Amino acid sequence: MGSLFRSAEMTLCQLFLQSEAAYACVSELGELGLVQFRDLNPDVNVFQRKFVNEVRRCDEMERKLRYLEKEIKKDGIPMLDTGENPEAPQPREMIDLEATFEKLENELREVNQNAEALKRNFLELTELKQILRKTQVFFDEHEGGINPTDSMTRALISEDSIARQSTLGPVQLGFPEKHFDPEDFLPCFVAGVILRERIPAFERMLWRACRGNVFLRQAEIETPLEDPSTGDQVYKSVFIIFFQGDQLKTRVKKICEGFRATLYPCPEAPTDRREMAMGVMTRIEDLNTVLGQTQDHRHRVLVAAAKNIKNWFIKVRKIKAIYHTLNLFNLDVTQKCLIAECWVPVLDMENIQLALRRGTERSGSSVPPILNKMETPEDPPTYNNTNKFTNAFQILIDSYGVASYREMNPSPYTIITFPFLFAVMFGDLGHGAIVTVFALWMILKEKPLAAKKSDNEIWNIFFGGRYLILLMGFFSMYTGLIYNDVFSKSINIFGSRWQTYNLNTTGVKLLPNEIMLDPATPEYMGTPYPIGMDPIWQLAQNKIIFQNSFKMKISIILGITHMLFGVSISLFNMKYFNQTMNILFDFIPQVIFLSFLFLYMCIMMFIKWFEYYASNEPEDFAYGTRCAPSILITFINMVLQKSTPVEEGCNPELYPGQMILQKVLFICALLCVPWMLLAKPIYIMRQRAQKELHHQITTPRENGDAEAMHNNTSSPPVQHGGHGEEDSGTGDLFIRQAIHTIEYVLGSVSHTASYLRLWALSLAHAQLSEVLWTMVLSKGLALDDWVGGIALYLIFAFWGTLTIGILVLMEGLSAFLHTLRLHWVEFQSKFYEGAGYAFQPFAFEAILDTGSTGPSED
Missing domain, CATH: 3.30.70.2750 (Alpha-Beta Plaits)
Incomplete structure (x- = not known):
């Protein structure tokens, strides 16, 4: 689990291989795919390296195979793909492969x-x-x-x-x-x-x-x-x-x-x-x-080649990759040993040792390879072990920036938060079901679809993120159930808790689209709908007003929770890297500032929901809707240190002691700003001064009085980092801390407002879905007889096309991009540096997928 929440621990190793066993050992490491080799010959041209001739031979074999492949495709002959992954041939087998390819090419060219x-x-x-x-x-x-x-x-x-x-x-x-x-x-x-x-x-x-x-x-x-x-x-x-x-x-x-x-x-x-x-x-x-006989002979040659060409490509590319990797090694003075340096995961050292042992046994060498750990000040690469489910989420994180070494990995949390925030904006049971069915089809047909290896970039993006799309569809169905929204219509599962119609003062029955729902009237039965919204809201005139208030408050609550979670994750990074100073001067004031202001605003929303209710009774006036305060106005007045005006007969406070507590919270939050701005630079300056003082005191004692006198009589030494450099370092420190403080303080406000996109896109999606239903599909339902059936068939096709193209694809892409921004900026900025570089091991699987082995050494 360590490599899931945090990148795997890496170590730099030095590898000693006998010349006769090097090829087989590198082949085994390529099959394992857990070793990243470093180039020990950066100043040597590619055409001057030891195995350049072998790489050229592989290039020539690859050229001949491409010629055969082109001729096979030209005749429309299917190439057999058994799905096998043959091992890399031994170096002596290269001669047989070259002879086979040479014979086939010459024969085919002669026939042509x-x-x-x-x-x-x-x-x-x-x-x-x-x-x-x-x-x-x-x-x-x-x-x-x-x-x-x-x-x-x-x-x-x-x-x-x-x-x-x-x-x-x-x-x-x-x-x-x-x-x-x-x-x-x-x-x-x-x-x-x-x-x-x-x-x-x-x-x-x-x-x-x-x-x-x-x-x-x-x-x-x-x-x-x-x-x-x-x-x-x-x-x-x-x-x-x-x-x-x-x-x-x-x-x-x-x-x-x-x-x-x-x-x-x-x-x-x-x-x-x-x-x-x-x-x-x-x-x-x-x-x-004669032409018929010639074509028959050519067809037989190509059919025989088509049976093996896939395996031949795999073998040649593996050979080329091995020799390309061997060119990164150094030769010792005796020319009998190859020396390599490589990054390897610490937890996989045993597997790597076993692979080296298998390679030595295959080559028949009696000298075992040596793998030694090395100490280095260089930052290791970041390696997050993924599978086909977590890979799409890890790609989303790495697209912003690869995590620094051993930094907390946001990917495990993104597996839940990303599809959920997407679903808040895309909440529709019907549209979510379309997305889910599409993702399930890709997952159930995973192997045949992956075997096709399409060159369409858009399709590859969809197929690579099939599990992400599946979760997005599932969560969209859940939020659609909460919103009670299916293609802009509601499902009445448990029966409405409102009277569906009423009589006005003249005794005329109100039409459904004239309903104005008010919980304070006798129409409301007083018991809540079991799951989600009551379906009667779909017919209410004040539906938008109700949904606006509900979704806006939910967006703020989700946003503050998400940001606080991001700030909390930064604590784990600081504890892991022993950054006690950052905990005291960054984490604690950040949590206090965010909690005392914005988390308190969310708490006031819950207090308002629990304390106030709809009632027109005179005895309940103080806790009715007219006396319910605006949370936004209350929060603004808290910052401005003003009291909120209330109507006569209403309680001036949500709870006893509200004004005193708000002043305390605001003052504490305000004090966090100089805390974040000045405490850390001042602490670092004091540490520097103490070190310089300690150095000045201990140096004469260590050198002795005679040496001290000699130093006093000689010319004064050049002091590196004088007053000018001190001022420069101190100034940079204050500027850097000021940038971080301003970014966090202003970002807390702007990021909180940024989460309102959850509310805005959710309302836009619901309204656009309702417009399509009203302006398109309802026209077909208004006609009768056989003409209505034909019209409904055509109008439904048009409505379905618009639904898939606009509401599912375009709106889905919009919600996806907004969710991506919320994770990259609002969430990850609280704890994620993303200043590392990815671990790129030597792996045959990756090489065969891309069809290349790096730069050709011609």
């Missing part, structure tokens, strides 16, 4: 390269098949004559070019006869495939570069083609370009090359094209067979 080459050939053959099929249509039209109005004809013809169609044969391309030379302009064509989106720019470039002396035909390929390099589906078009002369041929080919168009041979004779198409179809069928 072959598959890519086959896909590239398949793409080329597919494009050639499309060219032969599409160009056949072009040549058929070419032989039969070109129809200028054909929608598929696209010609780029300049003003000087002439397209002639002979009545006896195909079209003739050329220039006017005066420029025509049959030897210079030989009719020819090229055919190819280009991306569909490049066609417009391709046509314009051909027009401009060839000056319109080309004839272009193109047709779209209906089915998309797979790019072998990226695997993306692309849409392409077949084109054929007719021109004359080698000059244009060179120019056209350069343009095709610039637009990354692929050119293919296309015979002119129909018989040649037919034979080529048949050969292409045969080769495509053969390629399909």
Whole structure:
């Protein structure tokens, strides 16, 4: 229990390990997760350390595993996760792992390269098949004559070019006869495939570069083609370009090359094209067979790798973590022993010794490791042992600041106070039930949900705090029962203690929403509702007035209790660290100041509740509601030392001797301010003066008279901490104490007022819930017949969405943040320093969760 209420006791140890046993011992310590190693080589670069080559080998193995994992995910193959946690392999097994990963990577890369080459050939053959099929249509039209109005004809013809169609044969391309030379302009064509989106720019470039002396035909390929390099589906078009002369041929080919168009041979004779198409179809069928076999082989390789890749990742990361830790050690001069320094919990020393013994036995070493405690002035790290239930609460505390070493841990108290204060603001039985059901679902599905390891940060926050959310839901249901509030409605379990209606002076029955509840009237039966609020208050006009008074006073009482509890915890810190001076000059005046003023105000609230009651009888006038004093006015007059004016016939005091006691309490509280401000600095100054006087008296006696005379004749020694430094130290002391005093005195007022947020958010939550019911859901309940059923279905869905989104999520987050502030500022500021640093042990579990082992030593 010591590590629950206070951080565990830590000690710095020196560890001596034989070189052959170091790996196995560190492996066992990593499985145990209770040792934090210190870097004994801070000035040595990472690439100059002893085991840098082993770390690089692990990085290379990790790279190969990531490549395999990417290929496995690419094929959608499930990776087997048995939940096993294999031990770290021995160093000699690294060679086998490297060989296995090297073989798998080379085989997979070779298969991928072959598959890519086959896909590239398949793409080329597919494009050639499309060219032969599409160009056949072009040549058929070419032989039969070109129809200028054909929608598929696209010609780029300049003003000087002439397209002639002979009545006896195909079209003739050329220039006017005066420029025509049959030897210079030989009719020819090229055919190819280009991306569909490049066609417009391709046509314009051909027009401009060839000056319109080309004839272009193109047709779209209906089915998309797979790019072998990226695997993306692309849409392409077949084109054929007719021109004359080698000059244009060179120019056209350069343009095709610039637009990354692929050119293919296309015979002119129909018989040649037919034979080529048949050969292409045969080769495509053969390629399909080979591609299928290649894909099957690749799938088998990946399926075999998927069965072990999770365990391989664990093994490699453990090896890398071990060598990374060994690089923090020092080598002795004989190079046969490794020396380490580490922080360890004192209570776990035996477990650590057993782990070192197991590691030595595994390695076969005959020399046992040596673990020695070391004395150090350095502050140890803070280690609070947690489980899956307390972890979320500890994270809330550590987010503000890690506790100083052996300081009181607020987490055990936060387990109760945090969900309770949240529930005071979020009190609704229905909304609390939604939160509870959600938390129960996460807890019941804990293992499968944790195994998914989602990357969604918001989900991870909710899942990590599932037990905190469960308690918040439970407490919200409890406070909702006390408030008798379920989705802005009340539950009448025991029957109301009020008459639900009454007749006015004219004999007209009052409607429920016209009820004005007054305990002094005969409507009230005189007996209280057994649990929580009477349900009739939900229909009363003065509901807000009643709830305001009730919740405001409860908020102040809870706040003062919470702060006094925080101040009381500081006493345990002072006693543990033997700070008697702080107990006398800090704790005692703080408790007196807070109790004599604000706790007394809470006591007056209880006195008022017990002493005054609702009555209209003349004999009870002095103890009726008209004579009940305002606690706030009474408290203000107590500070101002004024008497509270009362109505004639009322008691001027809540109890006999009230004014005298209040003066005494106020004067004592006022005296606590200089007590906190001056007593501690004056006491420290007197101690310093006594030490200096004692030093001056004892020094000559210890050194002897002769030495004293010698010192008197010699030059005076330099005195460190002279008058100037004394003044500076004293001034800092007074300033620091003044800051603490002002912070506490003013904070007592502001912190008390800060707890009024419990009242404000509770009323806001209740009113917003009532608005949603009145403005949304009640509209659906007002309709009849089947139309009302459909409308109610739709309106209920809308109301449920708003309830979950606004009242549960947004209001829940608001209440959570306000509760967090009350704990961090109002509660923890009374005793919690939070100036420590967290204990970060070398643990495989944490390394595998984060997927990293620290900086890579490349």
